[in-house]
Amino acid sequence: MSSRDAILGRIRRSLGASGVDATRLAAVRHRLTETPVNVVPARGQLPAAERVELFVRKASDIFATVARIDHRDDIPAAVADYLRGRNLPQAIRRGEDPRLAGLPWQREAQLAVAIGPSAGQDLAGLSYADAGVAETGTVVLTSGVNNPTTLNFLPDHHIVVVDASTVAGDYETVWADLRRRFGAGAMPRTVNLVTGPSRSADIEETLLLGAHGPRSLHILVVG
Amino acid sequence: MSGSLTSSSFPKNASAALANPPLLKAIAHIEETLVSGRRRAVDALPEFEALRDAGRDIKAHTLKHIDLYLETFERKVVEAGGFVHWAADAAEANRIILEICQATGAHRVTKGKSMITEEVGLNAFLKENGITPVETDLGEYIIQLRGETPSHIIAPAVHVNKEQVAADFRRAHADLDPTRNLDEPVSLLAEARGVLRERFLSADVGITGANFLVAETGSTVIVTNEGNGDLTQILPKTHIVLASIEKVVPTLEDVATIMRLLARSATGQEMSVYTTFSTGPRRADDPDGPEAFHVVLLDNGRSAMLGSEFEDMLRCIRCGACINHCPVYRSIGGHAYGSVYPGPMGSVLTPSLQGLEKSAHLANASTLCGRCESVCPMRIPLPKMLRHWREKEFERHLTPKKARFGLAAWRFLAARPRLYGVATRLAAWSLARLAGKDGALGQVPLAGGWTRWRDLPAPEGGTFRTEWAKRGRK
Ligand code: SF4
Numbered sequence: 001m002s003s004r005d006a007i008l009g010r011i012r013r014s015l016g017a018s019g020v021d022a023t024r025l026a027a028v029r030h031r032l033t034e035t036p037v038n039v040v041p042a043r044g045q046l047p048a049a050e051r052v053e054l055f056v057r058k059a060s061d062i063f064a065t066v067a068r069i070d071h072r073d074d075i076p077a078a079v080a081d082y083l084r085g086r087n088l089p090q091a092i093r094r095g096e097d098p099r100l101a102g103l104p105w106q107r108e109a110q111l112a113v114a115i116g117p118s119a120g121q122d123l124a125g126l127s128y129a130d131a132g133v134a135e136t137g138t139v140v141l142t143s144g145v146n147n148p149t150t151l152n153f154l155p156d157h158h159i160v161v162v163d164a165s166t167v168a169g170d171y172e173t174v175w176a177d178l179r180r181r182f183g184a185g186a187m188p189r190t191v192n193l194v195t196g197p198s199r200s201a202d203i204e205e206t207l208l209l210g211a212h213g214p215r216s217l218h219i220l221v222v223g
Numbered sequence: 224m225s226g227s228l229t230s231s232s233f234p235k236n237a238s239a240a241l242a243n244p245p246l247l248k249a250i251a252h253i254e255e256t257l258v259s260g261r262r263r264a265v266d267a268l269p270e271f272e273a274l275r276d277a278g279r280d281i282k283a284h285t286l287k288h289i290d291l292y293l294e295t296f297e298r299k300v301v302e303a304g305g306f307v308h309w310a311a312d313a314a315e316a317n318r319i320i321l322e323i324c325q326a327t328g329a330h331r332v333t334k335g336k337s338m339i340t341e342e343v344g345l346n347a348f349l350k351e352n353g354i355t356p357v358e359t360d361l362g363e364y365i366i367q368l369r370g371e372t373p374s375h376i377i378a379p380a381v382h383v384n385k386e387q388v389a390a391d392f393r394r395a396h397a398d399l400d401p402t403r404n405l406d407e408p409v410s411l412l413a414e415a416r417g418v419l420r421e422r423f424l425s426a427d428v429g430i431t432g433a434n435f436l437v438a439e440t441g442s443t444v445i446v447t448n449e450g451n452g453d454l455t456q457i458l459p460k461t462h463i464v465l466a467s468i469e470k471v472v473p474t475l476e477d478v479a480t481i482m483r484l485l486a487r488s489a490t491g492q493e494m495s496v497y498t499t500f501s502t503g504p505r506r507a508d509d510p511d512g513p514e515a516f517h518v519v520l521l522d523n524g525r526s527a528m529l530g531s532e533f534e535d536m537l538r539c540i541r542c543g544a545c546i547n548h549c550p551v552y553r554s555i556g557g558h559a560y561g562s563v564y565p566g567p568m569g570s571v572l573t574p575s576l577q578g579l580e581k582s583a584h585l586a587n588a589s590t591l592c593g594r595c596e597s598v599c600p601m602r603i604p605l606p607k608m609l610r611h612w613r614e615k616e617f618e619r620h621l622t623p624k625k626a627r628f629g630l631a632a633w634r635f636l637a638a639r640p641r642l643y644g645v646a647t648r649l650a651a652w653s654l655a656r657l658a659g660k661d662g663a664l665g666q667v668p669l670a671g672g673w674t675r676w677r678d679l680p681a682p683e684g685g686t687f688r689t690e691w692a693k694r695g696r697k
Contacts, residue, residue: 002309003309003310003311003315003522004309006311007309007311007468007520007522007526008290008293008294010522010526010527011289011290011293011468011526011529012290014526014527014528014529014530014531015287015289015290015529015530016530017287017290019290019291019294024287024288024291025291027284027288028288028291028292028295028473031284031473031474032295032438032439032473032474035439035474035475035476036474036476037476038274038277038281038476038477038479038480039270039273039274039276039277039480040270041268041269041270041483042269042270043268058493062492062493062494062496095510116510117510117511119424120420120424135493136493136494138494143505143509143511143512144506144508144509144510145508145509145510148509148510148511149453149457149511149512150457150458150511152453153450153453153454153457154454170479171475171479171482172476172479175475175476175479178475185299185439185440186440186502187303187440187441187442187500187502188502188506189501189502189503189504189505189506189509189512190457190499190500190501190502190512191442191499191500191502192453192497192498192499192500193494193497193498193499194496194497195492195493195494195495195496195497195498196496197496198448198449198450198496198497199448199449199496200361200362200412200448200449201256201378201448201490202360202361202362202365202378202379202380202449203361203365203380203383203385203388203408203411203412204249204252204384204385204408205252205253205256205257205378205381206408208408208409208412210412210416211361211412211416211448211449211450211451212359212416212419212420212423212449212450212451212454213449213450213451213453213454213496213497214450
């Protein structure tokens with residue numbers, strides 16, 4: 001007997017249950033197709049403007065920095081400002097996201113923009129988040145050519161753009177949106193929920209930022 | 224060396240730990256960091272208690288249908304282009320992982336932090352077979368350099384101080400400038416980041432554990448703070464996930480609920496920095512990510528816990544709150560337990576995984592004070608289960624002779640009230656005579672384990688029964 005059958009057999013014997021019991025199958029099917037929502041904290045259930053304010057506050061609490069800009073066209077200038085403020089070279093790497101591709105990058109003549117996944121040589125990466133989550137100041141990023149996952153982890157500094165209109169109160173809203181875009185029960189290869197810059201407290205429980213991932217996380221909220 | 228400690232030598236290990244002041248100092252930090260952090264995070268979320276109920280219910284439902292959710296999870300992983308392997312025990316899990324590594328011709332393997340690979344002893348096994356896995360979580364990296372095992376499930380190097388880390392780095396990173404300054408944690412972190420970056424970029428296989436397996440989507444989920452788990456799973460050509468069967472949950476909504484409990488209970492964060500869902504290998508148009516994705520599902524004794532008095536333990540999400548709040552752990556640290564999982568959760572789980580014979584002492588490594596259950600996000604009745612193990616230990620004659628003799632003598636007397644009265648009066652009288660002028664006993668026959676660390680107050684006046692009888696007469 002394969003280990004698979006042995007394990008499933010032992011489970012069913014321990015539970016005194018069968019794998020073809022209609023009631024059990026129906027209970028499982030119901031949960032997987034209806035995806036019932038459990039307890040959702042009230043804190044994120046706010047009108048749009050306050051929701052975005054909560055997102056900004058929560059992200060700042062966990063050591064992300066946040067700048068608010070009015071239009072996507074302001075992104076290149078905001079990126080250049082941030083790099084200058086941190087004394088970093090004017091260079092950034094991004095994916096092929098059309099929301100980033102169509103911007104007036106030529107306005108920042110000094111800024112070198114590379115495109116594609118990171119091989120570990122970049123100081124700063126730029127990504128477009130699918131969503132923000134107000135309850136914890138989290139950004140949600142999905143893999144693909146538009147926003148390669150390596151940009152979320154290899155560069156020392158990560159700049160993430162979030163549209164204010166995509167800032168949700170809670171994770172459940174984000175899941176519903178993922179199902180709408182990718183289909184029920186399907187996911188992109190990688191979904192990253194990022195809450196602040198990388199950190200470690202493994203040496204004498206001293207909290208330090210910039211463990212293996214980015215040392216800093218800068219969020220640009222558009223709109 | 225901690226690597227050789229076993230649960231059966233718990234009493235000896237515990238005595239050694241009590242005589243180790245640097246260890247005790249290191250563990251004392253847990254109060255200001257993890258314990259007070261949890262308190263703050265819990266107080267800031269009015270729904271926390273309701274979330275605990277929901278978390279318990281999700282796991283209880285899942286365990287009752289776990290065979291079906293595992294089958295669904297397997298189907299979804301395969302649909303996404305991944306492979307699922309089933310391992311009945313530690314040896315089979317190790318063999319499967321070695322075979323995958325060998326088939327890909329892997330020489331360099333990186334690892335994300337994973338207690339389950341500690342449980343199966345994966346590192347030692349791979350090393351015996353010519354593959355050296357590199358731990359990449361900072362704490363795990365430190366203890367790997369030291370040849371130790373984790374002393375805490377979420378803070379594996381909590382027992383090591385920064386001077387020790389500096390010495391280990393000087394020894395292990397011999398190619399770096401010997402005059403460099405390694406006085407502060409920040410320079411130690413920077414050095415580890417630099418050294419490990421190289422390892423990440425050159426690894427052939429990345430091995431991680433999983434905090435959740437999502438049946439709805441076939442995703443495996445890791446929750447980390449450093450980002451090492453992500454670099455482990457996106458850079459190499461092959462990503463292997465080793466997870467025990469009870470990690471499965473039905474839906475993304477269920478992940479969200481338990482996620483809200485996990486970091487708050489573990490470190491006092493509202494959310495860990497990186498929560499990552501991995502589903503299959505990279506897609507045709509993905510510019511990065513692994514080309515192959517394997518999930519190894521481990522049983523190792525868990526299926527036998529279902530339907531038993533220990534089933535509730537399978538709700539555990541490995542947050543470590545019970546450990547941080549345990550007065551016994553806080554007195555002796557994690558290594559004394561001699562098992563992969565320390566503290567209350569370990570004392571309940573270990574006998575199920577490795578047999579009561581090898582770990583009978585663990586159920587006694589508890590004062591049954593109940594703090595663990597009061598903070599457990601999954602509402603696991605840990606003290607009740609510790610008592611179950613004590614009963615089994617006694618039934619199976621695994622209790623030490625002295626304790627068995629004491630309990631048997633007590634039973635003999637308790638069944639004979641008159642004799643009991645005489646014996647306890649005699650005992651109170653002789654203890655009072657043994658005590659010094661301050662009324663404290665520095666030494667008591669048969670109770671050296673107690674009086675070595677504190678004095679026992681000598682009884683004053685009569686026994687409970689004589690006092691009770693006097694009062695009843697008034
Ligand atoms: S038993 Fe409860 S408190 Fe302890 S690690 Fe598991 S979930 Fe956390």
